[in-house]
Each structure stands twice: as structure tokens, then as C-alpha cells.
Amino acid sequence: MGTINYNHIKKLILGLFFVFAFSSLIAQEHQEETIKVEEFNITEMIMHHIGDSHNFHILDWNGHPLSISLPIILWTDNGLVTFMSNEFHHDEKGTVVVEKGNQRFTLFHGKIYYANDTKNSNGEYITLDYENHPKNLKVIDLSITKNVFSMFLSIIVLIILFLAAARSYKKSNNNMPSGIAKFIEPIIIFIRDEVAIPNIGEHKYRKYMPFLLTIFFFIWLNNIFGLIPFFPFSSNLSGNIGFTFTLALLTFIITTVVAKKNYWKHIFWMPGLPVPMKIFLAPIEFIGMFVKPIALMIRLFANITAGHVIVLSLISLIFILKTVWISPASVIFTVFISVIEILVVAIQAYIFTMLSALYFGQALEEEH
């Protein structure tokens, strides 16, 4: 019965989609004759939304952006330089220069560069090469960007949640969970019984539990924050390659540091094979050592970013087709994708944790 119902719903949604799409096409023909619409660059809009930013844009009010200014911290040739991002006046095209000490900085497409002394013909204090990439020197930028802000927020939430959970155990005299711990405990038990113990082993898993639990909840919460489309959430932190790179790097470091003799043997001198095969496999296994964390990094980055791109693209349909008639389809599909995303963000956090545990387990495996 369930599958039949599901098929009905699917047909209904598809039907609605075609009706809206078709009607919008007709509507578009009419509109193009009368109204001139400002050119809308969808790629730039999506890239801007999934990328990082030096100020937290909340909304536009009467054509003026309403945003929160975030601190900019620069490690320059003359030491640390700090100022607030509103000194750039929301400019991202390198036309505003901020002078601190005897150094001049300008913000060009989300990156901070040392500014030129004079502006070029476009009013930019930036020298561009023939591919439109700036030739100016980049500053080492340790700013509290939108993503960093979001990460701090998630850390505060995590600490409050889990310390409250831990307190609830201390309060009860028979180790029974209460309040938030009731919700968290099954997840912790799941990580322990389904992720840590089967992959790492009954005797060694304890040491890795804090890392696995922290990484799972850290990724999960940041994924969820990314799905919430308004301030102070909405940043695409877990879909940022820098973030996933760091977490994958930590998994790689732990795997390499704790690895037993057996692990190295399986990489450089695979047991139980003829010598030519051993020599043939060694470089492959050696590359595999790095490919595993890289896959970890790309998987999380790509999945979360893709989710954001899909949602943004569906909303952009309204602007691409230049009609409000498509909006019901956009909204329905956005809701549909968002529901799937809720599942995906949990699964991605789980997969990251699961694979980390698997790599630790491989590294710790004893000779048998």
C-alpha cells in the first residue's frame, strides 16, 4: 500500500511541476515583450551564498544590505592587524582601501589583498592578470569570517548541550538520563555500539570515543546550522573545503600516529603475496593511505555544498524563468530537498565518523 501511495504522490508532484513549468514558459513569453529584467547572474549568487564572507549578511532593507560586521584579523609583514569588516563598506570589488599603520588593504571577491597605491581604470586598487585573477599579494587572513562565527556558535551550543547532559547524570543518583541527555544518550550509545566497537574493537575503542563523538556532533550540528536559512545560521561551514580538510587531516594524523606494525606491513609489504605483487601493491597502498582522508574530505564537502546548491538553484528558478508562477514548484521542491537534506546531513556526519572509526580500526589491527 505504501508504495502505491508514494507513487501517487510522485505523479502528483511531477504533474504539478510540468503544469507550473509550462504555464511559466507561456507567462515568460508575455513578460519578455513588456518588462526588461535586470541581468541576474545565478552562478555568482550561488557561489556567494556557499562561500565564506567577512560580514554576516542578514537581509536587504530598501536596497540597503543589513549585515553584521565581523572582526578582521590579518597576519601581515608588520605583525597582527585588526579592524571591523564594515570599514570596507560592503565592498568586494577592491574599490575601497583600508589603511592601517602604513599598510593598505582591499577586499576583492572575498579575499583581502595588499592594495595598490593608485586605482586602475575600473576604480580597483588591484592589478589583474589576463585571466582576471589579482596579481597583488594576499594577506594571511585569520579573520572571524561568517563560517568561523558559525563554528564558534556551534561550539557554544555543543558545550552548553553536552555539559547540561553530563550534569543531568550527576544529579540523578542511579545514572539515569534526564532532559536533553535522554535525547543524546541513544545517539552516544549508537556511536559506541554501531560505530566504535565493531570497527575498532571491544578493548581499544574507549580511547577513540571522545574524538568520534565530538566529530560526529560537531559535523552534524554544523550541517544542521547550514540548513537553517537565516541569521545566525545559514553559513555553509561543513560544505567548506577548509573545514572538511581540517577534520580529515585530524583523522589522518590520528590514524598514522596510532598505527601498529601490521598496518605499515599491509602498506609496504603486503603479507601472503608473491614478491612482484608486493612491489606492485606498495605504491598503490601508499597512495591509498592519503586517498582515504582525501575522500573523507571531499565527500563531506561535496555532499553539503551540493545540498546548498540544489536549494539555491531551485529558488533561482524564479529568477531564471523570470516569473512568480514557478514559485510553487520551487517551494515544493525546496521543501522536498530540505527534508532529504535533513536526512543527508545526519548520514554524512555518521559516514564521516564511521569511516574515521574504520581507519582507526585498520591502523590498530593486530597480526592474525
Next chain:
Amino acid sequence: MDLVTPDIGLIFWTTLSFLILLFILGKFAWKPILNSVNDRETSILKALKEAENAREEMKNLTANNERILKDARIEREAMIKEARDIKVKMISDAKEEAKITADAIISQAQEAIKNEKKSAMADLKSQMASLSIEIAEKVVKEELSNKDKQLKLVEDMLNDSTLN
């Protein structure tokens, strides 16, 4: 290209934040939570085992009780049987004894009666003898005082003797 180029700033802050988070949660959240969960699990396992033991003990106890009850029943039956036997024996003994005593009394009484009878008979005989002699004396005295009567007596006696 921007999308897949990691930012040094974000890497720096992520590393720092994650390590701090790992430290704080590891020390103040995961450790107490996992310890509590473990403690609870061990205590539940212990309680289950204890319950199992208690059940086993209960079973043993019941079996024991039944055995004791059975033993007691057997003992009671034996005691009752013994008591019945004793009773029967006592009664028969008593009967025997009573019979012996009665017999002895009866025989004694018979002996005494016999003796009494004997002495009574002897006494009676002696008394009758003396009485008979007295009577005979008197009669003889009377009869012999008159001639006619003497004759008549002799005649009567003769008659009697012929009749016999």
C-alpha cells in the same frame, strides 16, 4: 576554484576550535556521560544476574521445601503406623494380662469355694451325726418305754425293708 581552495584562516580556526571542543567535551561531557552509561549497564547486568541467581535459589528452596514436606509426610505416616501398632499391642497385652489375672482370681475363688464347701460339708456331717445321735437317743428312750410301740416299730421297719 575558490570553492576547492582551503582558506588558511578557516583551517586555523577549525583546528583550534575542534581541539578546544574535543578537550572540553572529552573532559566534562564524554567522560562523565560514558562512565554513567557504563556504570548503569554494569549495574543492570549485575541486577539481572542477581535476579537470575535469586530465581535459581528460589527454585532450589521450593524443591527443598517439597522434599522436606515429603519427608515430614513420610515420617508422620510412619509415626501414625507405629502408634497404631503400639496401641494394638498395648490393647492385646492388656487383654492378655487381664485374662491371666482373671483366670488366677477365678481359680483362686474356685479353690476357696471348694475348700469352704469341704469344711462346710464336714461341719454339717459332724453336726448331723451328733443331732442324729441325740434324736436317736430321745426316740429310743421314748419308744422303749412302751411295749406296744416297740413292737410296732419293729413291724414297720420290717415292712419298709420288704418294700425296698
